[in-house]
Amino acid sequence: MRDVYVVGIGITSFTRLEYPLVEIAAYPGLMALRESGLNKVDHLYVANMGGGRINGQTGLASAVVDHMSLTPAGAETIENGPASGASAIKQGYMAVASGMHDIVMVIGAERMREVNNLEATDFVATLTHPHAEYIYGVTLPAMAGMFARLYMEKYGVTSRHLGMVAVKNHANAMHNFFAHLHQPITLEGILDSPEAATNNPMVADPLRFFDCCPVSDGGACVILATGDVAKKLDKPMIRLAGIGQATDTHTLHERQEPTDLLAVRAAAKKSFAMAGVKPGDVDVAELHDAFTILEIVESEEIGFFKKGEGHIALEKGLTKPDGKLPINTAGGLKARGHPVGATGVAQAHEIVLQLRGEAEKRQVKNARIGFTCNFGGFGNNVVCLTFIKEKEK
Amino acid sequence: MRDVYVVGIGITSFTRLEYPLVEIAAYPGLMALRESGLNKVDHLYVANMGGGRINGQTGLASAVVDHMSLTPAGAETIENGPASGASAIKQGYMAVASGMHDIVMVIGAERMREVNNLEATDFVATLTHPHAEYIYGVTLPAMAGMFARLYMEKYGVTSRHLGMVAVKNHANAMHNFFAHLHQPITLEGILDSPEAATNNPMVADPLRFFDCCPVSDGGACVILATGDVAKKLDKPMIRLAGIGQATDTHTLHERQEPTDLLAVRAAAKKSFAMAGVKPGDVDVAELHDAFTILEIVESEEIGFFKKGEGHIALEKGLTKPDGKLPINTAGGLKARGHPVGATGVAQAHEIVLQLRGEAEKRQVKNARIGFTCNFGGFGNNVVCLTFIKEKEK
Numbered sequence: 001m002r003d004v005y006v007v008g009i010g011i012t013s014f015t016r017l018e019y020p021l022v023e024i025a026a027y028p029g030l031m032a033l034r035e036s037g038l039n040k041v042d043h044l045y046v047a048n049m050g051g052g053r054i055n056g057q058t059g060l061a062s063a064v065v066d067h068m069s070l071t072p073a074g075a076e077t078i079e080n081g082p083a084s085g086a087s088a089i090k091q092g093y094m095a096v097a098s099g100m101h102d103i104v105m106v107i108g109a110e111r112m113r114e115v116n117n118l119e120a121t122d123f124v125a126t127l128t129h130p131h132a133e134y135i136y137g138v139t140l141p142a143m144a145g146m147f148a149r150l151y152m153e154k155y156g157v158t159s160r161h162l163g164m165v166a167v168k169n170h171a172n173a174m175h176n177f178f179a180h181l182h183q184p185i186t187l188e189g190i191l192d193s194p195e196a197a198t199n200n201p202m203v204a205d206p207l208r209f210f211d212c213c214p215v216s217d218g219g220a221c222v223i224l225a226t227g228d229v230a231k232k233l234d235k236p237m238i239r240l241a242g243i244g245q246a247t248d249t250h251t252l253h254e255r256q257e258p259t260d261l262l263a264v265r266a267a268a269k270k271s272f273a274m275a276g277v278k279p280g281d282v283d284v285a286e287l288h289d290a291f292t293i294l295e296i297v298e299s300e301e302i303g304f305f306k307k308g309e310g311h312i313a314l315e316k317g318l319t320k321p322d323g324k325l326p327i328n329t330a331g332g333l334k335a336r337g338h339p340v341g342a343t344g345v346a347q348a349h350e351i352v353l354q355l356r357g358e359a360e361k362r363q364v365k366n367a368r369i370g371f372t373c374n375f376g377g378f379g380n381n382v383v384c385l386t387f388i389k390e391k392e393k
Numbered sequence: 394m395r396d397v398y399v400v401g402i403g404i405t406s407f408t409r410l411e412y413p414l415v416e417i418a419a420y421p422g423l424m425a426l427r428e429s430g431l432n433k434v435d436h437l438y439v440a441n442m443g444g445g446r447i448n449g450q451t452g453l454a455s456a457v458v459d460h461m462s463l464t465p466a467g468a469e470t471i472e473n474g475p476a477s478g479a480s481a482i483k484q485g486y487m488a489v490a491s492g493m494h495d496i497v498m499v500i501g502a503e504r505m506r507e508v509n510n511l512e513a514t515d516f517v518a519t520l521t522h523p524h525a526e527y528i529y530g531v532t533l534p535a536m537a538g539m540f541a542r543l544y545m546e547k548y549g550v551t552s553r554h555l556g557m558v559a560v561k562n563h564a565n566a567m568h569n570f571f572a573h574l575h576q577p578i579t580l581e582g583i584l585d586s587p588e589a590a591t592n593n594p595m596v597a598d599p600l601r602f603f604d605c606c607p608v609s610d611g612g613a614c615v616i617l618a619t620g621d622v623a624k625k626l627d628k629p630m631i632r633l634a635g636i637g638q639a640t641d642t643h644t645l646h647e648r649q650e651p652t653d654l655l656a657v658r659a660a661a662k663k664s665f666a667m668a669g670v671k672p673g674d675v676d677v678a679e680l681h682d683a684f685t686i687l688e689i690v691e692s693e694e695i696g697f698f699k700k701g702e703g704h705i706a707l708e709k710g711l712t713k714p715d716g717k718l719p720i721n722t723a724g725g726l727k728a729r730g731h732p733v734g735a736t737g738v739a740q741a742h743e744i745v746l747q748l749r750g751e752a753e754k755r756q757v758k759n760a761r762i763g764f765t766c767n768f769g770g771f772g773n774n775v776v777c778l779t780f781i782k783e784k785e786k
Contacts, residue, residue: 001492020523043638052472052519053445056527059474059520062774066643072659074638075774076480077472079445081452087469091484098491099394100636126445127452130413134449243493245436245467250459266465381455381468 001097005230006238006387007223008036009349014180014218014337016113021048021055024339025064025109028221032105033068036223036233042101044068044075047088047108048341051077054115054123064107081127082290083376084108085220085344086383090243092224102226108345109219120215124340127377129251141212143252143378144291145204151259151293152206154308159206161311163191165292166210166334168320173331175361180216180337211292216337220345222352236356242277242386244270250380263382264301264373271371272303275386279303282325282386283367284354286347288375289332295319298373299327302384321362329354329362344374348385355389394490398623399631399780400616401429402742407573407611407730409506414441414448417732418457418502421614425498426461429616429626435494437461437468440481440501441734444470447508447516457500474520475683476769477501478613478737479776483636485617495619501738502612513608517733520770522644534605536645536771537684538597544652544686545599548701552599556584557707558685559603559727565714566724568754573609573730604685609730613738615745629749635670635779637663643773656775657694657766664764665696668779672696675718675779676760677747679740681768682725688712691766692720695777714755722747722755737767741778748782 010031017024025046033039046061057063061075080087085108092104112120125139151157167187173179190200190210200208230237246266249255255262272278279302287302289295296310304325305313313319319327330336330350333343351370353359370387403424410417418439426432439454450456454468473480478501485497505513518532544550560580566572583593583603593601623630639659642648648655665671672695680695682688689703697718698706706712712720723729723743726736744763746752763780 022523049451050445052443053451055523056519057523058442058446058472058516059770059774061473062520062640062770063522063643065640066773071641072639072656074480074483074776075473075640076484079451079470079472080454080468087467090467091469091487094484094487094491094493097493098487100487100490123451126449127455129456130415130448130450246465247455247458247468248464250456263465377452377455380459381452383467 002099003227004093004096004224004240005227006240006352007225007230007233008032008038009352010035010221011178011346011349012219013178014216014339017217021051021057021109021111022063022067024111024217024219025107026067028219029068029105029107032221032223038103041070041073041103041105043073043095043104044070045078045088045091045106047078047084047345048110049079049081049084050110050112050123055111080381081376082340083344083374083381083383084341086372086374086385089222089344089348089385090245090383093240093243096224096226103229104224105221106224106345107219107221108342110339110341111217112215112339113217117215132251140378141204141207144293145207148206148293151297154259157296157311160187160191161296161314162211162292163187164314165289165295169289169328169332169334172321172329172362173335176330176336179331179335180214181335185210207291213290213333213338216339218337218339218342220342220349222345222348237390238352238355239388239390240385241388242271242275244268244384246382248380252378261297261301261379263379264298267382267384268302271384271386275388277369277386281369282371283369284329284351284364285325285327285371286350287327287373289328289334290338292334294375295327302373321364326364329359329364347372347374351387355387395492396620397486397489397617397633398620399633399745400618400623400626401425401431402745403428403614404571404739404742405612406571407609407732410610414444414450414502414504415456415460417504417610417612418500419460421612422461422498422500425614425616431496434463434466434496434498436466436488436497437463438471438481438484438499440471440477440738441503442472442474442477443503443505443516448504473774474769475733476737476767476774476776477734479765479767479778482615482737482741482778483638483776486633486636489617489619496622497617498614499617499738500612500614501735503732503734504610505608505732506610510608525644533771534597534600537686538600541599541686544690547652550689550704553580553584554689554704554707555604555685556580558682558688561713562682562721562725562727565722565755566728569723569729572724572728573607574728578603600684606683606726606731609732611730611732611735613735613742615738615741630783631745631748632781632783633778634781635664635668637661637667637777639775641773645771654690654694654772656772657691660775660777661695664777664779668781670762670779674762675764676762677722677744677757678718678720678764679743680720680766682721682727683731685727687768688720695766714757719757722752722757740765740767744780748780
């Protein structure tokens, strides 16, 4: 296999975007092209989940490749629910690694606010099992609520710990211009004060409003290429060194131990093995905190902390920007926002910024190894990526 | 790059299928596993276009991989409109060729008859440009009608030639148990007799009912693997030797010469170059006859016949099963049916049957090189595959 590098990145604000889905996708693509100095690519992948359903548009990648004047490059839309972004990056990796293509653009884009929030929840619920879950009214927040309750009972996690994830990630997002929520919050405001019940109502017990990510529009892009292409550019060499993916049962109730996220565990293990590094080597990580509980549990399953001790690491501040392992420096899904198809690419975007040393006020010092965990369904299809900054040219 | 072989195939009937989309996808997958003697795969791709929109199901590949008990193998859904199938095969190829995975299952599946025929036409029209075509009521049959009219004026193709494609492909489908339409037709019945106007009403002038493919449910599968895996199986070695893909303008009216299908031309050229063969070397081909005119035009753009002479080759019977270059021996989209996401995989399925010598009554003698053309949108994203049977082990 040939080595694969990130040679360009781009992103939109994650917020309500009034312009069409094709443009949400194209904008970060053009931004990445401009940054890289490239004017063509050999192939395009667009990660997207709801184009057909909520935007009335299929064949999205073909539309985007033409919109950017990148024809006759081939193009496909990649869908793996909320993990579509990292899945598309995996396809891009293989296209370059195999020798099929030299320069591959990977865009993630979603226009979720075409629908209202109630419809958005129903749209995301199409990920659940159609005959064993969906028809009974299960939604992702409901699943996450049940999961959180079990986890709290078993491992001593409290609502306060969940709140700490939200407070940290909202604070991180204050330094990210492209984040959806620029709203500093405190444990007092969302849990302790008399106004907390109003500020932070229950959504799916024990998860409250500030435990859930917002519904966002947005797009992000990474351009992947061979070492020969990367060497010519005036940027640090960021290698996509490890990719791990694993699936688990579709239904949550079929899992032997529902508080274990086995697909996260397996995907992370594969990603580290491929990259030849260990969890302890990671300098900065982007985890999939669609619900606050997930950041805690993923930080354990990946191997950053022991099982059942993620909330203790959080309490100690280890995952803050100045901690031992900063997590979700850009605000996470919680505060950067979660346009589902875009999220995995946005995670990679943040890691590349960090490893390049371009993350400005949220820069993690001397970051050399970065990691992303993109979580599809309710953990039934997970993709983990490991990025390594190579020594100076 | 490592060589990649087809080590197992499976297919459902293309017809109205009452069972759920996940099972339409899983059935040919299990059939292919049984045929190959394998009991696990490293990765799964599912080609599908309408899961989110017409079946209310996203994350389809994750559902299918669990339904077949193939977890923890990774999985993605690949969407490239009606060319989703060949696009998914391309991903499978790169996964094996790159060394990322050794055995990759590629399924194409669609459950289109969840909606009625009118809604199916609207669903397919979501492929058109949302702001320059769709909102004005353009549908794929309408585009194909305008395209056919131009082509007929320019190259002397007649409604009789279009009818000949339908008659040939309906005849071919009579020997394909899995075809949607087992209905022999004649030029007299659909064009010349007094009943013809009733039998074969106008759909989009000059295209009549029998110029358009039916709306079908169905699934198909190919399993791709390394030479080491293929050698162990008791089947001829069928190598996926060439892959070519190209895109063109999204809107038809922006093409300099709207009767040219430049993406077909470019994709075929790349596929042949990669395989190291010429159009004249091909023994059997599957073309994308969603509308009869397309089989004629593609046969020219691919290089089987000169531009403007496809209809003459057809007239001479060169594309019949006993002709020089049999096209659509399984009935084509016209008569096998066109469950959009499944079609590209079904085309590969037929070529593998032919090259193995397992095509029974429709077997093309001594077929060694096979070719497929899978046509996305209205020719804005085309994927062509070349398969070669290797010498006996």
